[in-house]
Amino acid sequence: MAHDCIFCQIVRNETPADFLYKNDALVVFKDIHPHAPVHLLIVPLKHIRSINDIDAKDGGTVSEMILTGKLMAKKAGIAESGYKLLFNVERGGGQVIFHLHLHLLGGWK
Numbered sequence: 891m892a893h894d895c896i897f898c899q900i901v902r903n904e905t906p907a908d909f910l911y912k913n914d915a916l917v918v919f920k921d922i923h924p925h926a927p928v929h930l931l932i933v934p935l936k937h938i939r940s941i942n943d944i945d946a947k948d949g950g951t952v953s954e955m956i957l958t959g960k961l962m963a964k965k966a967g968i969a970e971s972g973y974k975l976l977f978n979v980e981r982g983g984g985q986v987i988f989h990l991h992l993h994l995l996g997g998w999k
């Protein structure tokens with residue numbers, strides 16, 4: 891948990907976000923600046939900086955994030971049309987929030 895981390899604050903309900911889904915490992919909410927008609931963020935409760943910081947013990951969390959991406963794509967009605975699941979990794983990879991998250995993007999015509 892990092893006190894100055896916006897996603898930790900969201901996870902702890904200290905910063906508002908409407909959770910579309912929540913379980914004991916993660917939450918899902920809409921990206922505030924969507925890059926696609928459907929743009930959701932799948933965010934683990936645990937503060938992990940980036941994919942560079944995961945190891946074998948985080949395998950369950952990462953697996954849960956991907957399975958939740960699939961579930962949310964189905965709920966959003968974009969499973970058949972298709973979608974992207976994306977991790978930006980560190981600054982050069984476009985990461986600006988240093989709390990692990992998986993982007994779900996889709997809904998293009």
Ligand code: 5GP
Pocket residue numbers: 896907919920921922923924931977978984985986987988
């Ligand atoms: P990154 O570039 O780090 O992979 O993606 C971070 C994403 O978080 C960006 O797409 C950005 O729009 C989104 N974001 C940043 N701050 C907030 C916030 O306070 N609330 C929500 N819902 N999304 C945020």
Ligand code: ZN
Pocket residue numbers: 891892895896897898899936937938988989
């Ligand atoms: Zn955090």
